Amino acid sequence: xxxxxxxxxxxxxxxxxxxxxxxxxxxxxxxxxxxxxxxxxxxxxxxxxxxxxxxxxxxxxxxxxxxxxxxxxxxxxxxxxxxxxxxxxxxxxxxxxxxxxxxxxxxxxxxxxxxxxxxxxxxxxxxxxxxxxxxxxxxxxxxxxxxxxxxxxxxxxxxxxxxxxxxxxxxxxxxxxxxxxxxxxxxxxxxxxxxxxxxxxxxxxxxxxxxxxxxxxxxxxxxxxxxxxxxxxxxxxxxxxxxxxxxxxxxxxxxxxxxxxxxxxxxxxxxxxxxxxxxxxxxxxxxxxxxxxxxxxxxxxxxxxxxxxxxxxxxxxxxxxxxxxxxxxxxxxxxxxxxxxxxxxxxxxxxxxxxxxxxxxxxxxxxxxxxxxxxxxxxxxxxxxxxxxxxxxxxxxxxxxxxxxxxxxxxxxxxxxxxxxxxxxxxxxxxxxxxxxxxxxxxxxxxxxxxxxxxxxxxxxxxxxxxxxxxxxxxxxxxxxxxxxxxxxxxxxxxxxxxxxxxxxxxxxxxxxxxxxxxxxxxxxxxxxxxxxxxxxxxxxxxxxxxxxxxxxxxxxxxxxxxxxxxxxxxxxxxxxxxxxxxxxxxxxxxxxxxxxxxxxxxxxxxxxxxxxxxxxxxxxx
Amino acid sequence: xxxxxxxxxxxxxxxxxxxxxxxxxxxxxxxxxxxxxxxxxxxxxxxxxxxxxxxxxxxxxxxxxxxxxxxxxxxxxxxxxxxxxxxxxxxxxxxxxxxxxxxxxxxxxxxxxxxx
Numbered sequence: 081x082x083x084x085x086x087x088x089x090x091x092x093x094x095x096x097x098x099x100x101x102x103x104x105x106x107x108x109x110x111x112x113x114x115x116x117x118x119x120x121x122x123x124x125x126x127x128x129x130x131x132x133x134x135x136x137x138x139x140x141x142x143x144x145x146x147x148x149x150x151x152x153x154x155x156x157x158x159x160x161x162x163x164x165x166x167x168x169x170x171x172x173x174x175x176x177x178x179x180x181x182x183x184x185x186x187x188x189x190x191x192x193x194x195x196x197x198x199x200x201x202x203x204x205x206x207x208x209x210x211x212x213x214x215x216x217x218x219x220x221x222x223x224x225x226x227x228x229x230x231x232x233x234x235x236x237x238x239x240x241x242x243x244x245x246x247x248x249x250x251x252x253x254x255x256x257x258x259x260x261x262x263x264x265x266x267x268x269x270x271x272x273x274x275x276x277x278x279x280x281x282x283x284x285x286x287x288x289x290x291x292x293x294x295x296x297x298x299x300x301x302x303x304x305x306x307x308x309x310x311x312x313x314x315x316x317x318x319x320x321x322x323x324x325x326x327x328x329x330x331x332x333x334x335x336x337x338x339x340x341x342x343x344x345x346x347x348x349x350x351x352x353x354x355x356x357x358x359x360x361x362x363x364x365x366x367x368x369x370x371x372x373x374x375x376x377x378x379x380x381x382x383x384x385x386x387x388x389x390x391x392x393x394x395x396x397x398x399x400x401x402x403x404x405x406x407x408x409x410x411x412x413x414x415x416x417x418x419x420x421x422x423x424x425x426x427x428x429x430x431x432x433x434x435x436x437x438x439x440x441x442x443x444x445x446x447x448x449x450x451x452x453x454x455x456x457x458x459x460x461x462x463x464x465x466x467x468x469x470x471x472x473x474x475x476x477x478x479x480x481x482x483x484x485x486x487x488x489x490x491x492x493x494x495x496x497x498x499x500x501x502x503x504x505x506x507x508x509x510x511x512x513x514x515x516x517x518x519x520x521x522x523x524x525x526x527x528x529x530x531x532x533x534x535x536x537x538x539x540x541x542x543x544x545x546x547x548x549x550x551x552x553x554x555x556x557x558x559x560x561x562x563x564x565x566x567x568x569x570x571x572x573x574x575x576x577x578x579x580x581x582x583x584x585x586x587x588x589x590x591x592x593x594x595x596x597x598x599x600x601x602x603x604x605x606x607x608x609x610x611x612x613x614x615x616x617x618x619x620x621x622x623x624x625x626x627x628x629x630x631x632x633x634x635x636x637x638x639x640x641x642x643x644x645x646x647x648x649x650x651x652x653x654x655x656x657x658x659x660x661x662x663x664x665x666x667x668x669x670x671x672x673x674x675x676x677x678x679x680x681x682x683x684x685x686x687x688x689x690x691x692x693x694x695x696x697x698x699x700x701x702x
Numbered sequence: 703x704x705x706x707x708x709x710x711x712x713x714x715x716x717x718x719x720x721x722x723x724x725x726x727x728x729x730x731x732x733x734x735x736x737x738x739x740x741x742x743x744x745x746x747x748x749x750x751x752x753x754x755x756x757x758x759x760x761x762x763x764x765x766x767x768x769x770x771x772x773x774x775x776x777x778x779x780x781x782x783x784x785x786x787x788x789x790x791x792x793x794x795x796x797x798x799x800x801x802x803x804x805x806x807x808x809x810x811x812x813x814x815x816x817x818x
Contacts, residue, residue, distance in 0.1 A: 414776050502806035502814075507755055508746025509803050515746055521811040541749050548814050625739050626752065633778020639785070642736050701739050702748035 130266050131160035131297035133307055137270045138170055140309045141277045143197045143224060145188065145576065146170040147181035149208075151201030153228025153244060156297035158199070170197055173576075173607055176599025178205045180569040182212030182287075183559075184600070185223045187535055187570030190372075190556045191577035191585075193348065195222040195280055202229040203246040206289075210253060211563045216287045217256035218403075218445045219371065219560025220344055222280035223287040224273075225253075230294035231262070250289040255442040258286035266296060266307055274310045282315040283347075283459040284434040319466060320432055320458030328398070328430045328454055329470035333479060335396035335428075338364040341387070341408055342374035345400035345460040349552040352376065354464035355400075361471045363483040364398075365390055365490065370537055370544055371403060373555040378548045380491045385501060385545055391423050399431040400460040406450035415630040430454040432463050445561065501545050513698045514673045516616065517542045522673075523586060523614050526680035530584040535571035540588040540616055553583055564621075565596025568613070572604045572692075575611035584687060586612040589694075591648055591655065592621045598658055604692040605663035612687045613694040614680070615655050615668065620647040622701040655696040668696025720763035720798075721791040728796025731789045735780065745797050753777065760797050767794075 134157055138146070150158060161172050175181040178200045185196035200209045206227050216223050229249045230236045236245060246252075250260035259279045263269040269292065276288040301307070332338050340359055346352045355374055359366045359381045367387035368374045375382055383390060391397065391408060399405050409423040429452045436457055438446075456463065475483065505517035520542035531551075537544050538558035549555055556574055559566035571587035578585045594601075594615075604611055620643070628642035652669070659666035665686045667679045676697060683693035732738055740753030747755030761769065767790060770780045780790075806812045 415778075499806075502812045504747065504755065505812055506806035506809055507757065507803045508742055508744035509809060511742065511744040511746060513743065515742065515744075516749065517746075518811075521809075524814070525811050546812070546814060622739065623751075625736065629736055629739065630776070630778045632784075633780070636779070636781055636783065639736050639778065639780065640734050642739070700742050700746075700748070702742075702750055702752040 126298070126300045128301050129156050129160065129297060130299050130301055131156040131292075132164045133266050133301055134269060134292055134297065135160045135165040137273050137309055138197060139165065141224070141273065141312060142169075143195065144169050144171065145173050146197040146199050146226075147173040147175050147184045147573070148199035149175050149178055149181060149201070149205065151205055151228060151244075152241065153202045153205075153230060153294050154199050154226070154292060154297065156294070157226070157228070157292055173603065175603055177597040178208035179212040179565060180597045180600045180603065182209045182216065182223060182225065183566045183569035184573030184576070184603070186212065186216045186219065186221050186566065187556065187573030188577045189221050189223060191533065191535075191553065191574040195224045195277070196573065197224045197226060199226050199228065202227065202244045202249055204244055206249055206252055212566060212569075213253050213287050214256045214443070215560045215563045215566045217560070219557065220284050220286060221560070222285040224277060224280060225257070225287060225289045227289060227291045228294060228297075229291050232295055235295050249291050253289055255440055256287075257289050260289035260291070262291040262293070263296070264293075266301065266305065269296065270307065270309050274312050277312060278315060283317045283462075284438055286438075317459035317462040318434070318457070320456040320463040322466065324454060324456045325463070325467050325470045326474075328456065328467060329474040331396055331428055331430060331454065332362055332364070332398060332471060333474040337390075337393045338362055338396045338398065339390045339394045340364050340366045340398045340400065341369060341402055342366060342400040342460070343369040343402040344371045345464075346372050346374045346552055347461045351461035351464070352552050354461065354468065358464055358468045358471065361468055361475065363486050363490065368544075369402065370555065371557040373537075373549060373552050373557070374400075376550040377544065378550060380487070380494045383494060383497060385497050386493070388422060394423060394427055396428045396430070397423070399429065399433070401433050402431065403445075404447040405429070405431055405452070406448040409450070415634050428453045430456070432456045432458055432460050432467070434459055505542060505546060508700075510673055511700065512671055512673070513618070513700050514671070514676065515700050516540055516702055517546070518673050519588065519614065519616060519676070519697060519699055520546060522676040522680060523588065525677065526684050527584055527586055527612070531582060533574060533578050533583050533585045535574040535585055535587040535611075536567045539567060539590060543588070553578070553581075564593050567593040569597065569600040571613070572600050572609055572611055575604070575692075576607070576609050579610060579690075584612065584684070585610070586614065588616050589613045591615060591617040591619060591653065594655065595648070595653070599662070601659050601664045601692070601694070602662035608690050609692060610687045610690045611692045612683055613692065615694065615696040616699050617655060617669065617696055618699050618701045619649045619652060620701065625701065656694065659694040664692045664694055666694040666696065668694075670695065670697045720794050721787070723788070723791035723793070723795030725792070725796045725799035728792035728794065732793050732796055735785055735789070735793075737793065740777070744800055744803070746803070756797055757800055758802060763794060
């Protein structure tokens with residue numbers, strides 16, 4: 081069969097066969113090492129280094145991949161992963177930047193529903209990783225970060241190794257990780273890894289750091305050591321207190337204009353189903369802020385685009401794990417910094433959130449303090465069944481009829497909202513450069529026949545506004561901290577998780593974001609990660625162009641200089657060539673809107689045979 | 703306040719003709735002065751904090767020029783020092799010359815199907 085003739089199923093079989101052969105070879109290698117471990121006189125051989133045990137520990141967590149840029153401070157652990165561990169579960173993913181490693185793990189966790197591991201080099205690797213760790217922190221996503229370091233100064237090689245060692249490696253990340261440890265023994269390592277995994281995956285989920293000391297990795301395991309890997313049992317997520325839920329149900333059942341605002345509420349398809357059940361019980365419109373896929377866009381209560389208008393009219397607002405509650409009810413104008421109230425002054429606010437469980441003070445992801453009438457500390461998804469039950473109990477027969485009587489109007493309002501969106505999307509349909517709405521619609525048309533996932537669903541909001549989406553895996557939200565450079569690697573990580581689920585992963589890829597660490601394209605090609613990247617190439621850091629204009633207007637100065645320092649042109653970057661140079665199938669740049677559909681058709685065929693593809697489209701700014 | 707006045711006296715809005723302008727020069731000015739960064743090259747508008755659509759239903763001239771010179775909301779002000787009256791008239795002429803977009807209903811790609 082020709083390469084082009086391979087379908088997805090065949091590809092997956094081939095990939096599995098390749099993996100099996102690698103594993104078999106690795107087993108042989110491990111055996112060889114074992115046999116040759118009897119040292120000849122004067123020869124020093126460490127047959128069973130501490131890093132072998134570390135691999136056993138990592139395997140016990142179920143971590144399937146370790147993303148890493150290779151480095152000396154974890155060379156022993158690296159070698160143990162590939163030889164002792166057979167490079168399977170975990171498999172070593174070669175990355176070209178630690179920021180890419182962590183961002184890949186970020187995207188992977190949201191698609192897979194479990195953490196990926198990251199290996200990062202002492203001082204410099206963790207410094208590179210920091211921005212991506214902060215993104216994951218702000219997005220409440222678990223990442224298992226292992227840092228290499230040589231703590232014992234007497235063992236360090238002179239020169240570079242000193243620059244790359246640090247007294248307290250996790251210290252540089254401590255403000256935005258949930259927990260960290262620097263184990264002093266292998267047993268300590270085993271227990272701390274289990275503790276870290278548990279902490280990371282208990283909502284509010286966050287990254288964690290475990291330092292794997294270099295000498296602990298490289299020294300032989302003490303034959304007398306009675307090492308044991310503790311059993312890993314994950315914690316059930318915390319649910320809101322029952323009395324508070326009853327009070328919330330009472331407030332919502334009596335509301336005339338209730339709005340539900342969800343942000344990181346649903347962690348699974350079950351969470352989406354529970355969201356629907358609650359909304360239908362109250363017949364209340366839902367505004368999905370989109371950090372996760374919380375609510376089907378096809379449902380008559382899905383009213384995200386009407387969010388501001390709904391909040392203005394609301395007498396009660398229920399927020400479910402909303403990152404910025406104050407910003408839903410108030411705003412600050414730009415560039416004047418003038419306060420504006422959006423909601424009624426006497427609106428009642430209920431918030432189910434675990435935000436109060438996170439207590440770090442330096443970084444300002446807490447957002448502005450928002451007074452609340454009823455604050456319920458609990459995981460939103462875990463709390464939804466009890467809350468819905470309380471609502472159903474609260475709503476009696478007559479009230480039920482009143483709520484049901486609103487349905488026709490709600491359906492009509494939702495249709496009007498959708499019609500407005502379509503009309504807006506049609507505006508400038510044939511414009512050159514391509515409009516962002518056209519770009520989104522073309523992508524939808526190319527993938528709608530498959531199970532699909534849009535790895536970043538905020539950067540280009542048309543998709544969340546236009547596309548019929550019902551599954552939790554459809555939209556993965558955004559970077560968390562809006563730290564540029566996250567979208568490409570996170571999408572590749574998500575595509576890796578989706579590869580074995582038969583879900584086609586696409587991303588609308590901004591040009592500025594890709595240029596932070598474009599080496600992730602090579603990682604996708606090398607590891608055969610099927611992803612469809614459609615460039616949103618506006619040849620600028622477009623947000624910054626607009627900021628410059630605002631400042632010029634404020635200072636009563638000229639606007640035509642706003643592109644100085646904010647654009648990515650002269651010369652224009654050839655993203656297709658950039659991708660092809662790294663082994664990724666690519667086409668572009670495309671400027672004619674009519675040329676997008678056939679290019680997408682070819683790209684989807686590439687992705688379905690298990691490879692990454694990139695199409696560069698020159699677009700409008702936004 | 704000025705908008706209340708305009709509401710009371712709509713002739714202020716609709717009764718004044720736009721000054722003569724050149725669509726060709728206007729297109730160049732629309733790009734030069736970065737109007738398109740927020741409103742799109744065809745006046746279609748942008749998303750995520752960018753500007754609203756200018757077309758279809760272009761503002762009457764008085765409202766258009768007033769919004770440009772002393773804007774409401776978050777738009778930066780384009781004062782005469784940096785965008786002359788003739789440039790503004792040309793931009794208005796350009797926007798008036800933009801070919802209407804197709805209706806959403808006529809575009810198969812926008813006919814999304816979904817359960818209601």
